[in-house]
Amino acid sequence: MMLDWLPPTLIGVLLVLAGIGAVRRMNLWRAGQAEKVDILAGLLAMPKRYLHDLHHVVDRDKYISRTHVATGGGFVLAMVLVVFVHLFGIDSKILAWALLAALVMMFCGALFVYKRRLNPPSRLSKGPWMRLPKSLLTFSITFFVLTLPAAGVLPEGFGGWLLTLVLSALILMSLSEMLFGMTWGGPMKHAFAGALHLALHRRPERFGGGRSTGLKPAVLGETSHGVAKPTDFKWNQLLGFDACVQCGRCEAVCPAFAAGQPLNPKKLIQDMVVGFAGGTDENYAGSPYPNVEVGNAKGAPNQIITDGLIHPDTLWSCTTCRACVEECPMMIEHVDAIVDMRRFLTLEKGDTPNKGAQVLENIIATDNPNGYSPASRTHWTADQNLNLMKDVKQADVLFWVSDGAFDMRSQRILRAFVKLMKAANVDVAILGDEELDSGDVARRLGDDATFQSLAKRNLATLSKYQFNKIVTTDPHAFHCLKNEYGDFGSDALQNVEVLHHTTFLNQLVKDGRLQLDTFKGGKVTYHDPCYLGRYNGEYEAPRELLASLGIEVAEMERSGYRSRCCGGGGGAPITDIPSERRIADMRMEDVISTGADMVAVGCQQCTAMLEGVVEPRPVVKDIAEILAGQLIDRQSIEETH
Amino acid sequence: MLPNINVVSLVSVGRHPQSGRARRAEQDGRAVELGLNLAGNTLTVVHAGNAQEPVLRQYAGMGLPSLTVLAQESDCDALPALVSFLKDKHIDVVLTGVRAESGESSGMLPYLLAEQLGWPLVPRVAEILNIKEGEAEVLLALPRGQRRAVIVKLPFIASVDNAAQEARQTAFGPGLRADFKVLTLERVVDEAASQWQINIAKPRPKRLKVVKAKTAADRMKAATAKPVGGGGKIMKDETAAEKAQAIFDLLLEEKVVR
Structure with a gap:
C-alpha cells in the first residue's frame, strides 16, 4: 500500500482551507468603515515594522522575545520550505537540510513556550493557548521526521505505510493549528492578523520610533456619532483587534484592572472580536473584567455594543493612561477604541455617568469644568503683575495657565512657575480671561463636539497674538495643544514651540538663567x-x-x-x-x-x-x-x- | 408613562448665573423631564421666540424628535402666541418653569396663561403621580422638602419647582437632528416692555450671618425647624363675611391693596 501521496495532499488541502479562512476573515474586517491606508507601502514596510518595532516591545521580556524569534522565525522559514520540499516535491538536499535546521530552531523555541505554559502567569490566556506549545512541538517533530528521507539521512520509504499514516495524522493535527487555526480564529490568528495589522496600522507614524497619541477628531453632523456597533469602527481598527495575542501585558499594567474596576484591556479587545465576528465570550480563557462573570456577553457586527456585549462602566473605567497601548507588542490602540465608544454614549445617548453630564454642561456654559465665572479666571494673578496678551499683543513666551487657575492648590504651582520665569527674566504673557478650557476632559468623556468648539475658539484667540513658545504646567492641555489642535486647520500654532513647563525650565537651567541651591529635603x-x-x-x-x-x-x-x-x-x-x-x-x-x-x-x-x-x-x-x-x-x- | 395624555412643556432660553451665557433653563429642563416621563415621545415642547437659538438644540438633545417654535422677535409678547397655540387643542397638561432666567423673569406667565385659558394653575409642582379619569394627583413642593398632595381636574397648568426631577443629560446628536416645527403667528409687540429701561442688577451685599447656636443640636434645629408664623390665625367657625374681612384687612396691612 502506497500512501506517499497523503502528506502532500494534506498540506495542500489545509493550505487551501487556510486561504478560504483568510478571505472570510478579511471580509469580517471589511465590514468596518472606510479608512485610507497606503496598502502597498504598508505591506513593504511590514517586515521592518515587525522586526524592529514589534520586537522592540516584545524584547522588554527577554525570555519570550528569544523564544518567539526561535519559534516564529523557525516556523515561517519551515513553512515556506515545507511547501517547496513536500508540496511541490522539489528534490534538493540543501532545501531539505535548511528545513531540518529551521525545524530544530522552532523545536527549541517551542520547548521554551512549553516551559512557560507549565505554570503560566495569570495575565496569559489559557484555553486553546495551552495546547499551542504542543502543536508547535508536534509540527516541528513531525516535519523533521518527514524530511529525513529527503535530506538523505533515512532511505526513501523508511517506515513503510505505517509511519506515513502516523505522520499524516500528526500533520493533520499540527497543521490544523498552524494553518487552519491561523485564519479560522485559533491562537495562531495573531500571526496572520498581526502581520496585516502592522502593515495597515491606523497610526503608521508610530513605527520607527515615532509617536502618535492625539485622538482622531470625530466627524460631526452625521446620522450618528461615535462607535455604536462593531461595524462603526474603521476596518483597520477591527483588524487591529484581531491581532491580539492575549499576552495580557495590558492587563498587567492597567490601573483600572488593578483597582478592581470592571475593565481588562485584553478582555475588551477580545470582546471587540466577539462583536465583529459574532457570538459570545464563553470561549474566552483569560482574566475576566474584575467581578464580572465571563460567558454572558453576546455580540454581532450590527448590534449596539453596550447592549449586551460590554457594560458602559467598563468603558468609563479607563483613565486613558495609555499604559496598555505602550505595553502592547501588537501595537493595538485600546484608548482610541474606548473613546470612540464613549463618543456614542455621550453624543448620542446622553449617558455620561455620575458628574459627567454636569461637568460637560459647565464646560459648555462657562468654558471650565466646575462652572466658575469665566471672569474670575485671572483672579489668581492679582498679585503677580503678569502681562496680558490683550495688552502687549506679543511676547516670547505665552504661558497657558489652564483650569488650574480656579483651583487654590494648582495656583501654588502656577505662582511657583511665574516666580521662576520672573527670576529668569522671561518675556511672558498670559491670555487671561480669553483663555478657555483646553477641552481635554470633554474629549476624553466623549464629547468631541464641545472639544472641537473649544479648540477652534482657543485657536482663534491664539492666532491674534505673536509668540515663539507656548508653555503650560498642565500636561493635559500640553497634549491637546501639541498633538490634537493641529487637526482644525489653524496656523495659530505654526512655528510655535509647545512646551511643558519642565522642558522649558530645563532649558532655562541649562542656559544658566536660574540660580538654584542644592536641595536638602530628604529622599x-x-x-x-x-x-x-x-x-x-x-x-x-x-x-x-x-x-x-x-x-x-x-x-x-x-x-x-x-x-x-x-x-x-x-x-x-x-x-x-x-x-x-x-x-x-x-x-x-x-x-x-x-x-x-x-x-x-x-x-x-x-x-x-x-x-x-x-x-x-x-x-x-x-x-x-x-x-x-x-x-x-x-x-x-x-x-x- | 401614561397613554393618551396630551402634555405640553413650555421652554425658554435660560441664562447661566456665572457666565451670563444662554443655556437650557434649570426649571424648564425639569418641565421637559417631567413631560417626557408623563408622555414619552408624544410630549410637545414649545418655545416662543427665535427658532435659530442654539440653546433649543440642548432641549431637543434630551431625546425630543421635534420641537415647536412659535417664531417671534425679542420685542414680542410670548403670552398671546402661547394662548392661541394652546387653546382648542385638547391639551391635558401644560408644564412651565416657575420663572424664566432671562427677560422679565416675573414668574407671571403660568398665571396669565391660566387666567386666559380659564384653567386651574398648580404652582411649584414636584411630581405628577397619576393621571386618570380626568383628574391628576400632583405633589406640590413646599419649603424644607415638604410635599402636599393635591388633586386637580384636567386640563391644568403646572409650574415645575426645583424639587422636581433634574433634567436628563442633553446629547449632541439627537439635538442636532431634531426637527423644528416653526409656526408663524400674528405679531404682538409688548408695548409696555418696550418702554422699560433695563439695567444690570448689582448683587446686594450679604448680611453677615451670626451663628447664635451654641451646640450642634441647636444648629440642626435651626436648619430644619419650620418657620413659625407669629401672626397667623386659623378661622374655621366664622362666617364667610368675617373670613373675607380678615383677608381684606391683611391685604391692607401688607399694602397689597390701598
Whole structure:
C-alpha cells in the first residue's frame, strides 16, 4: 500500500482551507468603515515594522522575545520550505537540510513556550493557548521526521505505510493549528492578523520610533456619532483587534484592572472580536473584567455594543493612561477604541455617568469644568503683575495657565512657575480671561463636539497674538495643544514651540538663567504623568531638573514609560466608577515603597490625586514648586553686597 | 408613562448665573423631564421666540424628535402666541418653569396663561403621580422638602419647582437632528416692555450671618425647624363675611391693596 501521496495532499488541502479562512476573515474586517491606508507601502514596510518595532516591545521580556524569534522565525522559514520540499516535491538536499535546521530552531523555541505554559502567569490566556506549545512541538517533530528521507539521512520509504499514516495524522493535527487555526480564529490568528495589522496600522507614524497619541477628531453632523456597533469602527481598527495575542501585558499594567474596576484591556479587545465576528465570550480563557462573570456577553457586527456585549462602566473605567497601548507588542490602540465608544454614549445617548453630564454642561456654559465665572479666571494673578496678551499683543513666551487657575492648590504651582520665569527674566504673557478650557476632559468623556468648539475658539484667540513658545504646567492641555489642535486647520500654532513647563525650565537651567541651591529635603522620587511621559515622551527634563538640584531620584519600580497612572486622567474622577481600591492609593504605595519623603510631580491633576491620599504619606510637590523653593534670589544677594 | 395624555412643556432660553451665557433653563429642563416621563415621545415642547437659538438644540438633545417654535422677535409678547397655540387643542397638561432666567423673569406667565385659558394653575409642582379619569394627583413642593398632595381636574397648568426631577443629560446628536416645527403667528409687540429701561442688577451685599447656636443640636434645629408664623390665625367657625374681612384687612396691612 502506497500512501506517499497523503502528506502532500494534506498540506495542500489545509493550505487551501487556510486561504478560504483568510478571505472570510478579511471580509469580517471589511465590514468596518472606510479608512485610507497606503496598502502597498504598508505591506513593504511590514517586515521592518515587525522586526524592529514589534520586537522592540516584545524584547522588554527577554525570555519570550528569544523564544518567539526561535519559534516564529523557525516556523515561517519551515513553512515556506515545507511547501517547496513536500508540496511541490522539489528534490534538493540543501532545501531539505535548511528545513531540518529551521525545524530544530522552532523545536527549541517551542520547548521554551512549553516551559512557560507549565505554570503560566495569570495575565496569559489559557484555553486553546495551552495546547499551542504542543502543536508547535508536534509540527516541528513531525516535519523533521518527514524530511529525513529527503535530506538523505533515512532511505526513501523508511517506515513503510505505517509511519506515513502516523505522520499524516500528526500533520493533520499540527497543521490544523498552524494553518487552519491561523485564519479560522485559533491562537495562531495573531500571526496572520498581526502581520496585516502592522502593515495597515491606523497610526503608521508610530513605527520607527515615532509617536502618535492625539485622538482622531470625530466627524460631526452625521446620522450618528461615535462607535455604536462593531461595524462603526474603521476596518483597520477591527483588524487591529484581531491581532491580539492575549499576552495580557495590558492587563498587567492597567490601573483600572488593578483597582478592581470592571475593565481588562485584553478582555475588551477580545470582546471587540466577539462583536465583529459574532457570538459570545464563553470561549474566552483569560482574566475576566474584575467581578464580572465571563460567558454572558453576546455580540454581532450590527448590534449596539453596550447592549449586551460590554457594560458602559467598563468603558468609563479607563483613565486613558495609555499604559496598555505602550505595553502592547501588537501595537493595538485600546484608548482610541474606548473613546470612540464613549463618543456614542455621550453624543448620542446622553449617558455620561455620575458628574459627567454636569461637568460637560459647565464646560459648555462657562468654558471650565466646575462652572466658575469665566471672569474670575485671572483672579489668581492679582498679585503677580503678569502681562496680558490683550495688552502687549506679543511676547516670547505665552504661558497657558489652564483650569488650574480656579483651583487654590494648582495656583501654588502656577505662582511657583511665574516666580521662576520672573527670576529668569522671561518675556511672558498670559491670555487671561480669553483663555478657555483646553477641552481635554470633554474629549476624553466623549464629547468631541464641545472639544472641537473649544479648540477652534482657543485657536482663534491664539492666532491674534505673536509668540515663539507656548508653555503650560498642565500636561493635559500640553497634549491637546501639541498633538490634537493641529487637526482644525489653524496656523495659530505654526512655528510655535509647545512646551511643558519642565522642558522649558530645563532649558532655562541649562542656559544658566536660574540660580538654584542644592536641595536638602530628604529622599525624592518622581512620578511620570501619563500625558507628559507616554503621550509626549518627556521623561528626561523633569529628572534633569531634579538632578540640577543635586537630587538623586529614587525611582519607583514603575516609572518612565511604565509609570502607573494616578487615576486622574480620562475623566475618571468625574465618572467615578466604583472600585475595590483607589488608583491613587496604589500609586502612593509605589511612592512609599521607595522610602521617599517627597514625590515630585509635573502635573496639577496628579498633584490633586496623590494629595488626596490620606496622611501620613510623603509630601507631593510639583517640580516648579521644588525649584522655586531652591531659587537663589539674585536681586536680594546684590542688595546685601 | 401614561397613554393618551396630551402634555405640553413650555421652554425658554435660560441664562447661566456665572457666565451670563444662554443655556437650557434649570426649571424648564425639569418641565421637559417631567413631560417626557408623563408622555414619552408624544410630549410637545414649545418655545416662543427665535427658532435659530442654539440653546433649543440642548432641549431637543434630551431625546425630543421635534420641537415647536412659535417664531417671534425679542420685542414680542410670548403670552398671546402661547394662548392661541394652546387653546382648542385638547391639551391635558401644560408644564412651565416657575420663572424664566432671562427677560422679565416675573414668574407671571403660568398665571396669565391660566387666567386666559380659564384653567386651574398648580404652582411649584414636584411630581405628577397619576393621571386618570380626568383628574391628576400632583405633589406640590413646599419649603424644607415638604410635599402636599393635591388633586386637580384636567386640563391644568403646572409650574415645575426645583424639587422636581433634574433634567436628563442633553446629547449632541439627537439635538442636532431634531426637527423644528416653526409656526408663524400674528405679531404682538409688548408695548409696555418696550418702554422699560433695563439695567444690570448689582448683587446686594450679604448680611453677615451670626451663628447664635451654641451646640450642634441647636444648629440642626435651626436648619430644619419650620418657620413659625407669629401672626397667623386659623378661622374655621366664622362666617364667610368675617373670613373675607380678615383677608381684606391683611391685604391692607401688607399694602397689597390701598
